[in-house]
Amino acid sequence: MMDVDPRQYENVAINDSDIHNIVLSYLVHNCFKETVESFISCTGMKQPADYQEDMEKRKRIFHFALEGNALKAIELTEQLANDLLEKNKDLHFDLLSLHFVKLVCSRKCTEALEFAQTKLTPFGKVQNYVEKLEDFMTLLAYEEPEKSPMFRLLSLEYRQQVADSLNRALLAHANLPSCSAMERLIQQTTVVRQCLNQELSKDPPPPFSLKDFLKS
Amino acid sequence: MGGIEESERPLKRVKVPSGGSDSLSANLSLTEPREPASGFSLRDSMAWSPSSQGDKDAIGSKGIIKRPEFIKIITRALYSLGYSKSGDQLQKESGIPLHSTVVDLFRQQVVEGKWDESVDTLHRIGLSDEYIVKSASFMILEQKFLELLKKEKIKDALSTLRNEIVPLSINVSRVHELAAYIIFPSSSAVGGPSSQDAAGSKSQSAILEKLQKLFPAAIMIPEKRLEQLVEQALDVQRDACAYHNTFDSELSLYSDHHCGTNHIPSQTLQVLQAHCDEVWFLQFSHNGKYLASSSKDRSAIIWEVKDDGEVSLKHKLTGHQREVSIVSWSPDDQQLLTCGVEESIRRWDVNSGECLHIYEKAGVGLISCGWFPGGKGVFSGMTDKSICLWDLDGRELESWKGQRTLKISDIAITDDGKRIMTMCRENAILLLDREAKCEKLIKENQMITSFSLSKDNKYLLVNLFNQEIHLWRLGGDPDVVSRYRGHKRTRFLIRSCFGGLEQAFIASGSEDSKVYVWHRDTPEPLFALPGHSGAVNCVSWSPTNPHMLASGSDDYTIRIWGLDQVKLKNRDNQKNGINHHSKGKT
Numbered sequence: 001m002m003d004v005d006p007r008q009y010e011n012v013a014i015n016d017s018d019i020h021n022i023v024l025s026y027l028v029h030n031c032f033k034e035t036v037e038s039f040i041s042c043t044g045m046k047q048p049a050d051y052q053e054d055m056e057k058r059k060r061i062f063h064f065a066l067e068g069n070a071l072k073a074i075e076l077t078e079q080l081a082n083d084l085l086e087k088n089k090d091l092h093f094d095l096l097s098l099h100f101v102k103l104v105c106s107r108k109c110t111e112a113l114e115f116a117q118t119k120l121t122p123f124g125k126v127q128n129y130v131e132k133l134e135d136f137m138t139l140l141a142y143e144e145p146e147k148s149p150m151f152r153l154l155s156l157e158y159r160q161q162v163a164d165s166l167n168r169a170l171l172a173h174a175n176l177p178s179c180s181a182m183e184r185l186i187q188q189t190t191v192v193r194q195c196l197n198q199e200l201s202k203d204p205p206p207p208f209s210l211k212d213f214l215k216s
Numbered sequence: 217m218g219g220i221e222e223s224e225r226p227l228k229r230v231k232v233p234s235g236g237s238d239s240l241s242a243n244l245s246l247t248e249p250r251e252p253a254s255g256f257s258l259r260d261s262m263a264w265s266p267s268s269q270g271d272k273d274a275i276g277s278k279g280i281i282k283r284p285e286f287i288k289i290i291t292r293a294l295y296s297l298g299y300s301k302s303g304d305q306l307q308k309e310s311g312i313p314l315h316s317t318v319v320d321l322f323r324q325q326v327v328e329g330k331w332d333e334s335v336d337t338l339h340r341i342g343l344s345d346e347y348i349v350k351s352a353s354f355m356i357l358e359q360k361f362l363e364l365l366k367k368e369k370i371k372d373a374l375s376t377l378r379n380e381i382v383p384l385s386i387n388v389s390r391v392h393e394l395a396a397y398i399i400f401p402s403s404s405a406v407g408g409p410s411s412q413d414a415a416g417s418k419s420q421s422a423i424l425e426k427l428q429k430l431f432p433a434a435i436m437i438p439e440k441r442l443e444q445l446v447e448q449a450l451d452v453q454r455d456a457c458a459y460h461n462t463f464d465s466e467l468s469l470y471s472d473h474h475c476g477t478n479h480i481p482s483q484t485l486q487v488l489q490a491h492c493d494e495v496w497f498l499q500f501s502h503n504g505k506y507l508a509s510s511s512k513d514r515s516a517i518i519w520e521v522k523d524d525g526e527v528s529l530k531h532k533l534t535g536h537q538r539e540v541s542i543v544s545w546s547p548d549d550q551q552l553l554t555c556g557v558e559e560s561i562r563r564w565d566v567n568s569g570e571c572l573h574i575y576e577k578a579g580v581g582l583i584s585c586g587w588f589p590g591g592k593g594v595f596s597g598m599t600d601k602s603i604c605l606w607d608l609d610g611r612e613l614e615s616w617k618g619q620r621t622l623k624i625s626d627i628a629i630t631d632d633g634k635r636i637m638t639m640c641r642e643n644a645i646l647l648l649d650r651e652a653k654c655e656k657l658i659k660e661n662q663m664i665t666s667f668s669l670s671k672d673n674k675y676l677l678v679n680l681f682n683q684e685i686h687l688w689r690l691g692g693d694p695d696v697v698s699r700y701r702g703h704k705r706t707r708f709l710i711r712s713c714f715g716g717l718e719q720a721f722i723a724s725g726s727e728d729s730k731v732y733v734w735h736r737d738t739p740e741p742l743f744a745l746p747g748h749s750g751a752v753n754c755v756s757w758s759p760t761n762p763h764m765l766a767s768g769s770d771d772y773t774i775r776i777w778g779l780d781q782v783k784l785k786n787r788d789n790q791k792n793g794i795n796h797h798s799k800g801k802t
Contacts, residue, residue, distance in 0.1 A: 109374065110371065113370065113371075113374065113398070113399075116399055117399055120399070121399050121400070124399075124400060130396075130400065133396070133399065133400075134392060134393070134395065134396035134400075135392075137395040137396050137398055137399060138391065138392045138395045138396075140374060140377075140378075140395060140398070141374075141377045141378055141381075141382055141391055141392075141394070141395040142378065142382055143378055143379070143382070149388060149392070
């Protein structure tokens, strides 16, 4: 595979503080509070004081969402950023649906039905939500929702997805980047690599593997 | 017990129940037998038919029609036609119930909306195919679900869905939809509870009809089975009719259909004398209401075809300075193109007879013309061997050059405008594909004198110098599928055409003054029609009336041919018995 000459890398000068910022943004994004504290003190960086508090709150909200305790997550979100859910209808819907799923899983079908009727149907004006709602309602039709075609909605992956979206929305609300610098860099490298491969060889290139690249 | 016996028997042919024409006998299977079991079982007694039922189980001259089946189909037809009293009466009189008791009960329960009971009864019918039982149960429970939703008994509806419908494990996507109705009762026009009048009897019979389609025919006679059988018979008759040339609306049930050659136009009905010289070209309009003719006398005439078939002169179109060799009707029949030989093309308005436009090209003579599909343009072959396409106002849009021959004026274009056929060299026709920009050749080993394209654009009829007409099938690789001979052609340009119902016939002019007619499948002519006193140059068969043919001749006249009424009448008088139809064509 044709590759850029690795010696060219040596010619690029890297600024220490750039690297510190990249690492810090990653830690902040994922709410690693203690690590952030020790990292800041080790590197001597300057950061505003209320960083820690917000991170702590965000962390709690994220974990509630991840566990499926959507109502608590919503409550705290509204405290921290009170118009966030209004502005992010998709996210609001997804969070409410987490609660619905929780009720279904604990076999509280009547409650689930009522919850859907009161909280979820108001979203039904938009076609997008109608389809999602239909998917959720299918869970109610099965005695064992894990065996229904929509079992994906009960999974941890789904909750993770919703919790991630919530995290990003909260960051955006606080005027912080919703994607950590690290993520962005990896994404960019991958895309640039794929483009280069395509240019250099006519055959369909093998997909870029970060792991292999870092090892080489 | 009678009930168990009934469900154990394979339900292929329900035997006549004993005890005569009483509906009580139909219930015998579900209750204890009334008569003492004196030596023969209930099954035997049901198989034995008392003499009042007739002693034959098979009817019809060939003995292949089973009596009970025949009666049931008739009974079904009576109900379909709305004669339910007659239907009931027939069941009583013949002692052959339309459905077994269980099935009757099932139908009744469905119509009354007793869903749970009907699902139970369904299981008792004894269907061997599990899938049918499940599908039918699904349909019924779906109705129950929708009804409950309509009555706002949401919890009951949900319970039906969860506990009765889902365990069937079929039709999962419908389950998905039904789940959605729980919170969106008004959603979707089709199948949502609010779109159905759950209490109405109309919807009950609609359910019954849907269920009907699931069941094997022997258990529930399909609707319209008798009508279907009759239509099949008509199809067979129609297919076996060798020279079929009548519309379906004229098929009758009273006697077997057989056109014979009596339904092909073979008698002169009218002679039209208005040209003062040889008639060179004829064509009916697409709607069959007009006929256009062109002549050596430098004029063209538009004739009107009245509803009773009478043809009268509408407009005489003069203006060309040369003989008019071809006419062409616009797709909407409102305009006509005429071509003066090596001169110009004129476009005329059919209603007023006015000349709307003259198409010319400096220094070049036009020798053929045609409409572009859609009526938006006009194309023409020229003496300089090119083909030109104009828009209606005369602006040149496209032109193709190449090997084209001077003399022949035939040009054709397919309905989608994609392919053009034109003469190219004396013995070849060029198929030009405008889209693919490729060319194919149809090569003959004789000189080609004229050709015409079939209505479905799949066939080309080619007239040859050696008095043969060849039918070419167009397609991937064009090839000859039929050849016709019999007519005479030695010196002049003779044209032929497709015609009749579904263009199953070929007609041609001839130098012996006769009009020749073939069926597509036979190389020998069916008719050689005398009447003209000069070579017949051209023919045209009405596209809407399969019994009208027109021919144009050197004797300056046009003849309109129609059915020989005398022959038809004679034939009709003979048809009063059963026609035992011999298979196949002559």
